[in-house]
Amino acid sequence: MLLPRFDYSQPQNLEAALDLLNSHREDAKILAGGTDLLVRMKKGLITPKRLISLKSLKELSYIKEEDDCIRIGAGTSLADIIASGTIQNGARALFQACEKVGAVTIQHHRGTIGGNILQDNRCHHYNQSDFHRSGRQACHKDGGKICYARENADRCNSTCQSDGATALMALGAKLVLASKENERTVDLDQFYTADGIKPHAMEPQELLKEIMIPLSNAQSAYQRLAYRSAIDYPIVCAGVHLKPSENQKDQIEDARIVVGAMGRAPLFLAQAAASLKGKSIHDETAFQKAANASMDSAATFAVHNVGSTLEYRCDMVSLMVFRALKEASQTLENAKD
Ligand SMILES: Cc1cc2nc3c(=O)[nH]c(=O)nc-3n(C[C@H](O)[C@H](O)[C@H](O)COP(=O)(O)OP(=O)(O)OC[C@H]3O[C@@H](n4cnc5c(N)ncnc54)[C@H](O)[C@@H]3O)c2cc1C
Ligand code: SF4
Incomplete structure (x- = not known):
């Protein structure tokens, strides 16, 4: 599984990180260790346009x-x-x-x-590859109207x-x-x-x-x-x-x-x-x-x-x-x- 394309910023201090977040808002994701985020990106669960890395922010x-x-x-x-x-x-x-x-x-x-x-919350049905999910009807988290975890649920139960x-x-x-x-x-x-x-x-x-x-x-x-x-x-x-x-x-x-x-x-x-x-x-x-x-x-x-x-x-x-x-x-x- 490959990572999707994204822009990358590595601010050198907190102020610069907050400036970037303020400019890119929903399009950006903070990258800390990446052990949750990068896995989700590889599975196609999220596709942020920009990652803002905390790697250089020793102050955190x-x-x-x-x-x-x-x-x-x-x-x-x-x-x-x-x-x-x-x-x-x-x-x-x-x-x-x-x-x-x-x-x-x-x-x-x-x-x-x-x-x-x-x-992010996890779900047995959702935390699969995008190929696996593409073979099934979309659930609430994918923009659909059903939930595989709970019958007749009107919301996501991850x-x-x-x-x-x-x-x-x-x-x-x-x-x-x-x-x-x-x-x-x-x-x-x-x-x-x-x-x-x-x-x-x-x-x-x-x-x-x-x-x-x-x-x-x-x-x-x-x-x-x-x-x-x-x-x-x-x-x-x-x-x-x-x-x-x-x-x-x-x-x-x-x-x-x-x-x-x-x-x-x-x-x-x-x-x-x-x-x-x-x-x-x-x-x-x-x-x-x-x-x-x-x-x-x-x-x-x-x-x-x-x-x-x-x-x-x-x-x-x-x-x-x-x-x-x-x-x-x-x-x-x-x-x-
Ligand atoms: C094989 C495997 C097993 C795991 N087992 C467990 C487990 O047993 N228990 C458990 O709790 N977790 C588990 N995890 C999940 C994860 O590895 C850990 O929770 C880890 O601590 C996540 O930290 P990270 O720095 O890598 O987060 P990242 O992946 O970098 O970030 C996770 C999310 O938080 C956001 N974020 C991170 N820091 C900030 C910040 N300062 N401000 C705003 N947003 C921020 C990111 O944008 C992202 O959405 C597992 C992961 C894997 C791959
Ligand atoms: S809507 Fe249901 S199937 Fe989809 S992620 Fe949420 S709990 Fe899982």
């Missing part, structure tokens, strides 16, 4: 602690995140998620965290399979989006549209500049299930975040549960997490109840298009959430020493 590659936050430049490689003590200690779920992305070659040579959370997005949402991350005229900060849990055709609430002239993770006394964990431990995308994953009370360190003051690879966006399950408030960090019965509630909520949004059966993936939600909660509680216990 950093991890630092500042103002009670961990700040990560969008162009930071997954390998740098995995190797960072700041991430391992302050955002463990993200460390665990990045360690599981694709394969070592993707983590170490090209893949960035920005590209990870902005990768799935967000980003490991990083699920972990970062559990950590309560925010995104800094920059354009030539403006800079805005959005909560990651408000950023996904649940529209499989345009999954992110990002304007064409915007670039993801930074990811901010609030620091606290909380601990997080990430679990995922995939066919193989390397190369394959998750078919179910879960990120959790447990915050203990300042005065009673054995009591959960706040919790976040996010389930990924089940729907059009990572699923932020506020109700299931709320059931943990006031419970002991050792209360496995409460963890199991929250895990079962997560499974019930996720089933409502679940889409059958990542290969395995929907029933199996729904059942596995409970196990992934329970394991993640147990692990986060163990890390909280260890942090008391």
